[in-house]
Each structure stands twice: as structure tokens, then as C-alpha cells.
Amino acid sequence: MQKSIYAEAIIQQTNSSLTMEEVIKLIEKPRFKEQGDLAFPCFLLAKTMRKAPQKIAEELAAKIDHPLFEKVIAEGSYVNCFLHKQTVSKRIIDAVLAAGSAYGSHSFGKGQSIAIDLSSPNIAKPFSMGHLRSTVIGNSLAHIAEKCGYKAVRINHLGDWGTQFGKLIVAYQRWGSEEKVRQAPIKELLALYVKFHKEAEKDSSLNDEGRLWFKKLEEGNEEAESLWKWFRDESLQEFSKIYELLGVEFDSIAGEAFYNSKMEEALEVLSAQNLLSSSQGAEVVDLEEHDLPPLLAKKSDGATLYATRDLAAAMYRQEQYHFSKAWYVVGFEQTLHFKQLFLVLGKMGYKWADEMDHIPFGFVLKDGKKMSTRKGEIVLLEEVLNEAVQLAEGNIEAKNPSLANKQQVAKMVGVGAVIFHDLKNDRQNNVEFSLEDMLRFEGTTGPYVQYTHARACSILRRSALEVGTESSAGLTDETSWAVAKLLMEFPNIIEKSFYQKEPSAIAKYVLELAQEFNKYYSQVKILADDSEQESRLALVKAVTIVLAEGLRLLGVKAPIEM
Template sequence: MQKTIYAEAINEQTNGALTMDAVVKLIEKPKFKSQGDFAFPCFALAKTMRKAPQKIAEELAATIDHPLFEKIVADGPYVNGFLEKQTVSKQIVNAILEAGSSYGSHSFGNGQSITIDFSSPNIAKPFSMGHLRSTVIGNSLAKITEKCGYAAVRINHLGDWGTQFGKLIVAYRLWGNEEKVRQAPIKELLALYVKFHAEAEKEPRLNEEGRLWFKKLEEGNEEANKLWKWFRDESLQEFSKIYALLGVEFDSTAGEAFYNDKMDKALELLAEQKMLSSSQGAEVVDLAEYGLPPLLAKKSDGATLYATRDLAAALYRQEQNQFSKAWYVVGSEQTLHFKQLFLVLQKMGYRWAEEMTHIPFGFVLKDGKKMSTRKGEIVLLEEVLAEAIRLAEENIDEKNPSLKNKQEVAKMVGVGAVIFHDLKNDRQNSIEFSLEHMLRFEGTTGPYVQYTHARACSILRKSSIEISGGSSSGLKDEASWAVAKLLMEFPNIIEKSFLQHEPSAIAKYVLELAQEFNKYYSHVKILADDGELESRLMLVKAVAIVLEEGLRLLGVKAPSEM
């Protein structure tokens, strides 16, 4: 709001030499606090106004006058605005107290649908740390889209089809033990999968057997189908425990197998538009005009592929959800696949395909290396979450042994630490797995932000004044102004995280707000009984609201006591 007012004042004084949008985009945050709250560079005006940027800055600084600003000064080619601290801090705090958790919301989504394809683990394999990234990034993006006025459709496109199931069936028939699998399904199925690959290196014919059994599965063989269904059901039960711990829900768990009867339609549509051509016996869609290799739609043996399945899935989802955007939160190694997929849909004449986006991310590394299910080199997410909760409980026992709901809080802290550790990193970066770093109560961690929120709640409980509404009279000291200015940024951060598909923008923001609030807490006697007590408590309440909402958007809970 304040930024828009500044832009309007500049626009008015320059007779609309630039559009309002252009002015808003040009306004920066000065490098140093002493330079003010907003800086507008005048370079873009030099051509139309036929003056030096420095001269334009001097003229604007002399003519702009607004009660929201304490002063406007020229700083070389920049016009710097200093907000009137008390007035603006009053506006910000009152806006947050009035809006509550809906502060920072936007309505530009207009209720349109966004399908978000995320998590998508392979069945019959354990849910490893490698699956965490897609799951928590996708879950956070779904919450962010809703905060921006969209309807999020959460899709878990399970990997429940493919040659690996033929291999698993072979492994089970050769070495499997039904009782062992029933007792620990995922553990046993992983052991069989790893054993198959180790044995296949010595006996390559096993790979051929795996292909034959997958073909039997595709043809509806009773034994193959029974085993596949059993593997799938057991996996989903295991996954549901992890999703419940992470607080992740889906609107659809239709996996790859769901599209088996929908792929012929996709191939027919390609054939109707004469987009298919033969290449070494296979059917492909040529993408040479885009400088890309062809999309392989049908193999020489008549089998359909991953790409055909994704084409069928996109057509089905558009028909079902009429999405305005479709996001795929899938690792960066699939970049080429999605480029091909989106271009083929655009070539088919579907305008909606222009709003399909691949949202890639880096790996979770262990000792600097990517984890591999095939070699059994993985860290199980369930074990990580259990250990994180246990360590959080130990921490609470040490720091606050009389805490009520200790186990519930330990779960919030332990799980929150794992999620936050992932989301504080730019999603394109790979991250090193470290349980020790995740759970620290200081530094750039989830527990640090949660603890800051609990501290704000504790201050409010200690006060004799009930802050349930009312109107702040504003504060003008530097410590509270630093906090109020950050609170003002929250709506912009939400929009930025949406536009950049980047939950880390919110994670970094709540860390900065927690740090600034802790500085405030250490410099100011918040509960001192003077004329500004109520305004200080209102600022504390505003911080608690924004920290809790910021954490919620990341999929992290905010305990009120720790």
C-alpha cells in the first residue's frame, strides 16, 4: 500500500511519463537504512523529460509532499522517501490485527484452478529423503496459490506402473517370503528390488524376465495383477502414515496405471493432426523446429511410454478441472521431458498448454552424493522424522520439562525442522542432509522461528492487557520500526513466492522477521507499564500472527508454548 502511494506521488509529479506499473517495479529498497524506506531511480525518466537523472531527482524531492512521508530527499539520481514511522506502523499493525491470518492474502487468482502435481513416489519402494523435496515444495506452493486466490488441486501422480514392477514380480517369485513382506512390506520389497539389480549384473537374462512379466501385467495376467495390486495397497498404507505426519493431503492419488485406458485417445488425437511419424519402427512427434529431440510416443513393440501417459494425464486434468495453470513439481532431471510435453500440447492447438510449468528442484545429498534406491543408498524419511521428533522431545525435556502436550509439541518441532530445512533453500539448489543442523534452536532453522513465535505468545500471556482488537496508536522508536517495516513486506513476499514458485522466499522472510523481533525483545522492555505498553503488545501480536501464517504456508506448525 505505502509503495503504491509513493508510486502515485511520483507518477503525478511526472505527468504520467511512465505507467504506474513501471514506477512500482522501479521502486527499490535502499541499501542502507539511513537512506530511507523507498528509493526511485530516475534514469528511466531522463529520455522523456530530457533532463539528467540527478536534476529530475532534485525536482521531484522538492515537489512531492504526502502525510505518510516524513521527508523526501534527492540522493544522486534517486528520490528517497522516509516513511512517517508512527503513522505507518499504526496502519500496518492495525491492518494485521483486523485481518488476522488472512493478512497478506491476494485475490488475483479469482478462484481459478491450478493443478499441482507433486510428491509422486514410486510404489513398492520406501519413501526416502529424496522424495521429501517434491512433497514439501508442492504442499507449500498449494498453500501459497490458495493465499493468492486460486483453487489448488493437489495431485499425487504415483509411480505405480512400468518395467520395474516386472522386475519386482520376478524378484518376489524367486526370493520372496509372503510372511516377511506382510510384516514389513516396504523394507522387504526394497531388499528384493536391490537384490534383483545386484543379481541382474551377474545374470543379465533376469532383466529380460522382468520385461516379460511386465508385459504379462499389461496383458492382465492374474498372478502378475494380484501381486501388483498387493504391492500398491501396502505401499499406500505406508505412505499415508508419512503424509499424515507431514500434514500433506491430496485431492487425487491417480497414478500412472490410471491412464492405461486413456492413452489410445491421446495417440488418436496426435494421428488425427498428422503429428506422428515413424522412426526406427517407433512413433514419434518431431520437435526439430524447436531444436529438441523428438517425443517418443509409442515404442517399436507397440508399448506406450511415460510421455504418452503424461499427454493423456494433461488432457484428462484439463477436462476434469479446467485448470488455468498446471504446475509439475518434479526434479530437474526431467526438464527435457516437460519441454517436449508442453510443446506437443501447444502444437496440438491447446492454448491452455502455455500455462503449464515445470518447477524443478535440486537433490537431497548424503555426503555430497545423490541417494540411489537401486543401490540401496537411501535415508528413509520415516526414520528421519521419528529421530527428529525424538531429539525435539529430548530438547524440550532439557529446556522446559513441565511443558504441557510435550509429545505434540515435539512432533510439531521435529517435523517442522525437517520441512523448514528443505524450504529455506532456493529450490534449484541441492541440499546436504543433516539432522543435527535441522534441529538447532538458534540460527537459520525452523525451531528458531517456532521458538520466536512461542516467545511472542508468552509475552502476550504475561500481560494483563487482552489484545483481541482495538487500535494501535503506533510506535516511532527505531527498534519497533524495523519490525513494523518487515511486517509491511509480508503481502509482497507472498506474491513474489507465487510468481517465482519459490517457498524459500517465505522461509527467508520469517527467519528475518524472527531475528528482527528477537533484537526488539532484547532492546526494549515490552511489558514496561507506560503509555506505549498497549501499542507494543499490539506489535507483538502482529508478529505472532505473521510468523504463524508464514510457517503455515510452508506446512510448518507454530506451537504457542515450547
């Protein structure tokens, strides 16, 4: 809003060929608040105006004038603008109050579909901390896309097919007990999977037996299919408990097995486009021109691979959802696979392949090492979530024992702590698993932001004044101005997080807003009965709206009491 006005003033005074959008993107926040509220670098104008950037900055600063600007000064090669605190703070607060939770929304998605492939755990294996990242990053990106005007289609592409199921069938037949699996399905199936790999190190023929049983499964063998369905059903029941805790829902849970019947079509298109070539008895798509290894479409024994399945899945999703973009929230280790996949889809003649993106993320590490399901070195997500909720309940009992809905609030806080701990990190970084850090209720944590929101809600409840959709007047003190400026940034943060596919931008923003609000709360008597009380309460209400919405976009609930 204010950036647009500043950008317009710059364009008017320079007759620049730069577009409004380009100028807005160049406008930044000065390093120190004493330098102003908005800064425009003049380097790009130097070439067309044939003057030194410092000279352009001096001339521009002398010419720009607007009722919303208190003063405009030249600072080296920058033109720095000081906004009129009272007028602008009123405009910002009014905009938040009028829009409510819709504040910060964009319409550039134009109602188009965006298919987001997220979570995708393997059945018959526990939902570990390693699966958390894809789930919460993908869910947050779906919320952000919706905030930008897209229709997000959340797809859980379950790992329910592949050689590992042949191995699991062999393990169950040799060492399994139906009674034990029924009592604790995931725990027992994991134990069998780990045992298989330990035994296979001593006896490599077990791997051949596993491959043979997977081939039987592919061919529709009754015993193999019956065991596979049982493993799948038990897994889905376990997963649904975790998704419910995390508040994550899906539009599709069609896993790899769903695409078995659709792979032939993908192979037919590859063949019709003369893209398949033979390599040691296997069928591949050559990608040498892109300096990449070939995409393996069919093994020498006739078995298809997950690359073929992913081609079929992409074709099906485009047909089903008519997506304008497709995002795959999958770890770094699959980078090569997705490069190959998108290139091959492009070669098949699908223009929409240009709008497909792999969104990689780092590992969850335990003691600096990647977790491994094969070796049984994992931390179970359900146990972490339950422990987080119990800890939150203990904290609430100690600090606010008379709180209504204690269990409900503890669930919001405990689960929120786990989600926020992940999303506050840049997604490409590795995250060290630390229950202690995750569940801390102060510092840069989810509970800190939630508590700030609850504190602001409590101020509003204690006030006799009702805050409407418009503040009576703007505020002029420095602490309220710092908060108002951050509220002004929210729409830009949403846009940035969408284009960078980076939920951490929102997590860092809500932390900064919570910190600034707490400074304001500690320095200003918000409920003092004077002429500015209504304006102060309007600012508090605006903060509750933006904090709650920022947390929602991360998939975190915002309790009104804690």
C-alpha cells in the first residue's frame, strides 16, 4: 500500500522506464530505523539518467512530496522515506481490522489449481520425525497458495508398492505372528523389516526371495495381495491418528499402487514419441543432452519402476485436476529423479511440465546423523506429539490451573510447538531433533507466539471498549509505530513465502511481530483511560488478527487463552 505510493512518486519524478512492479521490488527496509521506513536504491537509474547514483538520490529527495511522507532524505545512493506515523498507522490498522483474517490475501492465483504432493510415508513403516518435514512444509505451502488465490489440491502419494513389500512378506512368513501384528501393527511390522535387513546381511539369498515375492504381488498372487492389503489398511489407520493430531487433510491418498493400471499409457506415449531406447535389456529415456543419466522406464525383467509410476501419476493429476502448477515436497535425495521426470514429461509434449517444481528440504538429524528405518534408528512422531501435549498440559496446570478446555489448549500448544520448530528453519537446512528445544515455551518457539496472541486477546477482554472495524486515530509513539510497520509487511511476506516456497518466512515474521508487540506491551499502558486508548486497542486487535492468521498459514492453532 505505502510502497505503491512511494514507487509512484519515484516514477513520476524520474520518468523512469522501470515499471511500478520493478520499483516496488527495489524498495527495501533501511538497515536502521533511524534511517527511515522505506529506501529506494538509485543504482539502476544511473545508466539512463547519466548521473551518479548519489546525485540522483539528492535530486529525488528534494522533489518527492506526499501527505503520507513526513520527510524524504538522500542517504548515499539511497532515497529514504520517513512515513507520517499518525496517518499511516491509522491506515494500516484500519486495513487489518476491515479485512480481518483475509488481510494479506492476494488474488494472483486466479482460482487455478496447484497440485501439492506432500507427506507420502511408506506403509508398514512407522510415521517418524523424518516424515514430519514433508507433511508440515507441504501443508503450510498449501495454505499459503490458497491465501494467494489458488485452489490447493493436497496429495498424499503413499509409498505402498515396491520391492520392500516383497521383503516384508518374506519376513512375516518366516518370523511373523498374526496376533502380534494385530496388537501393535506398525511396531511389529517395523521389527520384521529391521530383522529382514539384519538377516540379509548374513544371507543375501533373502533379497532374491524378497524380489520374487514382490513379482508375485505384481502378478496378483492371492497370498501376497492379501498380506499387502492387510499391511496397508493397518498403516492407514495408524497414519490417520497422526494426521488428525497435526490437523492435516488430503484431497487424494492414491499411492503408488493406484497407478499400476495407468503405467501402460505412459509407456505408450513414450513409445509413440520414439523416446524409448534399449540399454542392457531395459528400456530407458536418454537424457545425455542434459548431462543426466537416462530415466529407467522398464527393467530387463519387464517390471516397471517408480519413475514410470510418477510419469503416470503426473499425467493422471493433470487430467483430473487441470493444475496450473505442481509441487513435489520431497527431500533433497530425490533431486535427480525429479529433474529426469520433468524433462521426460516435457519431451512427451506436455507443456504443463514447465510448471512443475521439486521443493526439496533438509533432513531431520538425530545426534548429527540422518535417521534410518532399516536400522531402526528413528524417533516416532506420534510419541513426540503425545509427549509435547503432555508437557504443555503440565505447564498449563502449573501456570493457569483454572483454564477452561485445558486439554484442548495443551493439544494446540504441544502440536503447534513441534510444527513451528520445523517451519522456523529454512526448509533447505537440516533440522537437529531436540525435544528440549522444540518444547521450550520461551524464545523463538511456537508457544511464545501463541502466548503473545493469547496475551493480546486477554487485553481486549479486559477492556470495556469494543474495537470496531476502524480505529479512531493513528498512534505516534515509536513502539506502536514499530508494530504498525510490521503489520504493513504481512501481505509482502505472504507473497515472498509463496514465490520462494518458504514457510519459514512467515514463521520468522510472526516471531518478530510477537517480539515487537511484547516490547510495546511492556512499555505502554494500553488500558490507560485517555484519548488514545481506543487507538491502542485497535492496534492490539490488529496484532491478534495477524498473529492468528500467520500461525494458521503454518498449520498452527492460536489459542485465545493459555
